[in-house]
Amino acid sequence: MSPHAMEEDATNAYQSLSETTDHDDPRWAFGTGIVEEAGAEVSAPVPEGVDAADLAAYCLMLGDDALIYSHRLSEWVSNAPELEEEVALANTALDLLGQARVLLARSGHVEGDGRDEDALAYQRSDARFRNVGLAELSDDLDFARAIGRLLIFSTWRLALLHRLVGSTDPVIAAVAGKGVKELTYHRDYAARWTLRLGDGTDESHRRMQDALDALWPYVGELFRTSDEETRLAGAGVAVDPGTTREEFDAVLDEVVSKATLTLPDRPAIGTIGGRGGRQGVHTEHLGHALAQMQSLARQHPGATW
Amino acid sequence: MSVAMPETDERVLETGFDATIAADQRIEPRDWMPEGYRKTLIRQIAQHAHSEIIGMQPEGNWILRAPSLRRKAILLAKVQDEAGHGMYLYAAAETLGVDREELTEKLIDSKQKYSSIFNYPTLSYADIGVIGWLVDGAAICNQVPLCRCSYGPYARAMIRICKEESFHQRQGYELLLAMANGTDEQKRMVQESTDRWWWPSLMMFGPPDGDSPNSQQSMAWNIKRHTNDELRQRFVDMSVPQAEALGVTLPDPELRWNDERKAHDYGEPDWEEFKAVVAGSGPANAQRVAHRRRAHEGGAWVREAAQAYADKQAARKNEARKAAA
Numbered sequence: 001m002s003p004h005a006m007e008e009d010a011t012n013a014y015q016s017l018s019e020t021t022d023h024d025d026p027r028w029a030f031g032t033g034i035v036e037e038a039g040a041e042v043s044a045p046v047p048e049g050v051d052a053a054d055l056a057a058y059c060l061m062l063g064d065d066a067l068i069y070s071h072r073l074s075e076w077v078s079n080a081p082e083l084e085e086e087v088a089l090a091n092t093a094l095d096l097l098g099q100a101r102v103l104l105a106r107s108g109h110v111e112g113d114g115r116d117e118d119a120l121a122y123q124r125s126d127a128r129f130r131n132v133g134l135a136e137l138s139d140d141l142d143f144a145r146a147i148g149r150l151l152i153f154s155t156w157r158l159a160l161l162h163r164l165v166g167s168t169d170p171v172i173a174a175v176a177g178k179g180v181k182e183l184t185y186h187r188d189y190a191a192r193w194t195l196r197l198g199d200g201t202d203e204s205h206r207r208m209q210d211a212l213d214a215l216w217p218y219v220g221e222l223f224r225t226s227d228e229e230t231r232l233a234g235a236g237v238a239v240d241p242g243t244t245r246e247e248f249d250a251v252l253d254e255v256v257s258k259a260t261l262t263l264p265d266r267p268a269i270g271t272i273g274g275r276g277g278r279q280g281v282h283t284e285h286l287g288h289a290l291a292q293m294q295s296l297a298r299q300h301p302g303a304t305w
Numbered sequence: 306m307s308v309a310m311p312e313t314d315e316r317v318l319e320t321g322f323d324a325t326i327a328a329d330q331r332i333e334p335r336d337w338m339p340e341g342y343r344k345t346l347i348r349q350i351a352q353h354a355h356s357e358i359i360g361m362q363p364e365g366n367w368i369l370r371a372p373s374l375r376r377k378a379i380l381l382a383k384v385q386d387e388a389g390h391g392m393y394l395y396a397a398a399e400t401l402g403v404d405r406e407e408l409t410e411k412l413i414d415s416k417q418k419y420s421s422i423f424n425y426p427t428l429s430y431a432d433i434g435v436i437g438w439l440v441d442g443a444a445i446c447n448q449v450p451l452c453r454c455s456y457g458p459y460a461r462a463m464i465r466i467c468k469e470e471s472f473h474q475r476q477g478y479e480l481l482l483a484m485a486n487g488t489d490e491q492k493r494m495v496q497e498s499t500d501r502w503w504w505p506s507l508m509m510f511g512p513p514d515g516d517s518p519n520s521q522q523s524m525a526w527n528i529k530r531h532t533n534d535e536l537r538q539r540f541v542d543m544s545v546p547q548a549e550a551l552g553v554t555l556p557d558p559e560l561r562w563n564d565e566r567k568a569h570d571y572g573e574p575d576w577e578e579f580k581a582v583v584a585g586s587g588p589a590n591a592q593r594v595a596h597r598r599r600a601h602e603g604g605a606w607v608r609e610a611a612q613a614y615a616d617k618q619a620a621r622k623n624e625a626r627k628a629a630a
Binding site for chain 2: 067071074075077078079080081082083084085086087090091093094097098100101104117118121122141143195196197199200201203204207292293295296297300302303304305
């Protein structure tokens with residue numbers, strides 16, 4: 001294309017502004033193409049023999065993990081140590097946001113009360129969120145914390161999604177199919193940075209070890225199986241997270257030792273009467289994240305954006 | 306960068322450079338170029354790269370609070386594109402013999418500038434739409450001609466950037482259309498935001514032609530293709546029907562169609578405000594630079610670690626090669 005043709009092209013894009021806002025370009029709907037690509041519809045029927053309330057809750061668990069962690073990753077925008085890291089962290093946040101949108105939409109559909117992705121994201125209080133505690137912590141702009149959490153989260157979620165590719169729920173299977181590629185990249189990115197920080201300078205080694213130590217108490221929850229997961233695993237919809245522990249340990253052990261770091265030996269944070277994030281019992285951090293995330297949407301009840 | 310050479314050789318090279326410019330051809334990194342041309346380009350490309358990076362702050366201000374997940378995804382993707390644009394532009398500047406680190410230091414020491422528009426705060430979600438519509442719109446008017454700029458790497462970076470910018474502009478406008486068709490409160494937000502951003506957007510084209518010292522040389526070098534006032538007029542003419550379609554009033558009582566000129570007459574921006582913002586005392590100058598400094602300095606230990614690790618890896622490879630030999 002000649003430079004002049006380019007000028008016309010770009011100028012036309014500008015001038016056509018008020019003519020059309022058709023959503024024909026797939027980029028208008030970031031994160032929503034995912035289900036269509038895999039040929040699954042959010043409105044697909046609930047698989048036979050599966051309890052709809054269980055399925056709705058399970059989609060919330062997987063969706064809330066992605067939504068809340070995406071929110072925390074987005075805190076890095078304009079704060080990353082290098083432009084390449086700006087792009088990578090924002091991209092990870094976008095991937096997870098895309099997964100969250102489909103899973104929340106699926107949950108709302110299966111629940112059958114007319115709640116869409118936004119109703120679920122913006123109108124629930126913290127006790128209705130089903131995410132794990134690991135997703136809701138802030139990195140407080142500590143890059144070692146960001147990398148440690150991404151390594152733990154992506155290794156765990158990749159192991160889950162690998163198994164969920166075969167879910168009997170077509171939407172979960174579709175999200176998993178696309179998500180495996182995304183999470184593979186996230187894990188690779190986190191592993192490379194764990195090596196650089198662990199085997200970099202004395203300061204980066206110390207910071208990376210401190211980060212792993214601080215995060216480790218939140219690892220135990222990732223492998224606790226909720227009642228919904230137990231029932232749905234039996235029906236071929238869900239995976240029992242306990243079955244992914246071995247894979248998780250093997251990956252963490254390899255990366256951490258290669259990075260000249262030590263796997264922490266720290267007890268898991270406690271539950272309240274056996275209840276944790278999956279049952280809506282959260283850390284103090286979630287309420288603050290939601291206060292921020294939901295503030296504008298809640299100021300304008302009934303508005304569409 | 307300049308190497309001492311006999312005056313006649315330099316004159317021959319300069320004749321070749323002038324001929325390339327006269328023929329409207331591209332100058333490439335290895336070609337000889339006058340020092341003034343190189344300096345002008347470094348200044349302009351760096352300023353442009355800095356604008357992309359600083360511009361992430363006012364828009365990033367709303368990512369965590371975006372009112373729907375779709376709007377959040379659009380905004381996050383847009384701000385990510387801006388980081389990408391910063392990367393291509395710093396890479397274009399690097400072909401002229403400077404590096405990103407050095408340019409970043411100049412930015413945080415306030416020795417180089419960025420677009421003054423980012424020294425205004427984003428105070429409502431309508432600002433996200435108005436930045437897309439007016440600020441990206443003005444940027445496109447400025448940038449489309451740069452796709453034909455005489456310096457090859459800059460022109461090529463601009464082609465890629467303009468394509469993405471025009472998409473951002475449409476997204477911003479689409480948000481405003483949705484809000485303009487929304488609740489009374491949303492309509493009020495769109496008007497209030499337009500009132501705040503209209504004049505600063507007009508200032509994005511720079512001072513009036515009579516008061517723009519660098520423009521003439523840049524036009525002679527085919528770095529700049531149109532004067533500030535020509536571009537500003539084009540922007541006003543494009544924006545008027547778009548404002549009508551949105552149902553917002555542009556805050557200029559002198560704005561009207563002039564049938565003789567076949568263009569809109571418009572009022573004079575407050576050039577005192579412009580000068581103050583350029584000089585560093587806009588509403589958010591100190592905040593923007595301090596934020597960038599905090600991110601850059603806060604990340605120093607990470608960049609040092611990456612360097613130390615790369616050095617260790619290289620040394621290990623060397624050792625292994627020696628052992629194998």
